[in-house]
Amino acid sequence: MSGKRRTVLKMLAAGGVWMTAASSGIARAQSRRAPASEEKKIELPTIAASSDLQPLLTEIVGGFEAETQMKLRIALGTARSFYSQILEGAPFEMFLSSDETLVTQLLDAERTEGRGDVYAIGRLAFYVPSESPLKADNFLGDIRSALRDGRLQRFAIADPEVDPYGRLAEEALRRKLVWEEIQPLLAIGSDVTHAAQIAISGAVQGALVAYSQAGQLMVARGGKCSLVSDTLCAHLRERMVLLKNASDITRRFYRYMLSDRVKTTLKRYGFLIPAA
Numbered sequence: 001m002s003g004k005r006r007t008v009l010k011m012l013a014a015g016g017v018w019m020t021a022a023s024s025g026i027a028r029a030q031s032r033r034a035p036a037s038e039e040k041k042i043e044l045p046t047i048a049a050s051s052d053l054q055p056l057l058t059e060i061v062g063g064f065e066a067e068t069q070m071k072l073r074i075a076l077g078t079a080r081s082f083y084s085q086i087l088e089g090a091p092f093e094m095f096l097s098s099d100e101t102l103v104t105q106l107l108d109a110e111r112t113e114g115r116g117d118v119y120a121i122g123r124l125a126f127y128v129p130s131e132s133p134l135k136a137d138n139f140l141g142d143i144r145s146a147l148r149d150g151r152l153q154r155f156a157i158a159d160p161e162v163d164p165y166g167r168l169a170e171e172a173l174r175r176k177l178v179w180e181e182i183q184p185l186l187a188i189g190s191d192v193t194h195a196a197q198i199a200i201s202g203a204v205q206g207a208l209v210a211y212s213q214a215g216q217l218m219v220a221r222g223g224k225c226s227l228v229s230d231t232l233c234a235h236l237r238e239r240m241v242l243l244k245n246a247s248d249i250t251r252r253f254y255r256y257m258l259s260d261r262v263k264t265t266l267k268r269y270g271f272l273i274p275a276a
Contacts, residue, residue, distance in 0.1 A: 116241025130222035
């Protein structure tokens with residue numbers, strides 16, 4: 001499985017919140033020169049965030065803007081891609097990483113201001129669309145029999161080479177002793193958001209995705225979503241960190257991410273909050 005897959009570039013403007021979904025390079029707001037009225041938006045402080053936060057970042061950043069009257073630009077993609085971009089000098093001011101080891105490596109490379117904070121614990125979920133013949137359960141118990149009797153034709157996961165949720169998916173499928181057998185049926189998403197999009201498209205009978213995406217999947221496609229048992233895979237310690245030359249706006253957003261208001265939002269989307 002290649003680590004060179006790329007997502008489509010997107011720009012979402014929600015109020016004052018600018019979000020770019022990208023897993024390669026620094027995404028441009030537009031391919032043409034922006035009008036003078038938009039140039040200020042493009043120069044806003046940019047936060048790099050792992051794509052499992054996509055369902056809730058508009059809400060979080062919107063709350064920050066309402067409280068502070070300050071605006072931010074959010075880039076969404078894989079933690080591994082942002083790690084490489086930061087090493088290459090990309091002008092991000094803060095990194096919300098679903099893979100905390102990458103933050104440690106950036107600290108060792110002297111690109112961060114300290115070790116940062118673990119702000120959330122991410123969990124893997126088993127999603128089954130409403131029309132699927134699979135049964136959704138915490139232990140992935142139906143997958144082996146569905147492989148044998150032909151009910152399972154396609155199954156989506158994120159790329160284990162670049163996305164930590166893909167690594168969790170591989171870990172869980174290996175522990176169920178179906179990893180080798182399911183290989184020909186895998187639809188590999190470039191990141192966990194792409195894996196969820198594949199599931200929404202109806203092209204698969206099931207998917208292993210971030211639990212934070214469960215509500216989005218249920219609204220878009222129906223079906224069921226179950227937390228994968230922690231006997232099958234670990235949880236993800238998601239760490240955020242300020243990068244060198246972070247602005248005052250970004251520092252304030254960092255503190256906001258540690259607020260009770262954001263913790264409540266994170267819990268509502270299925271994240272666990274680490275003990276203080």
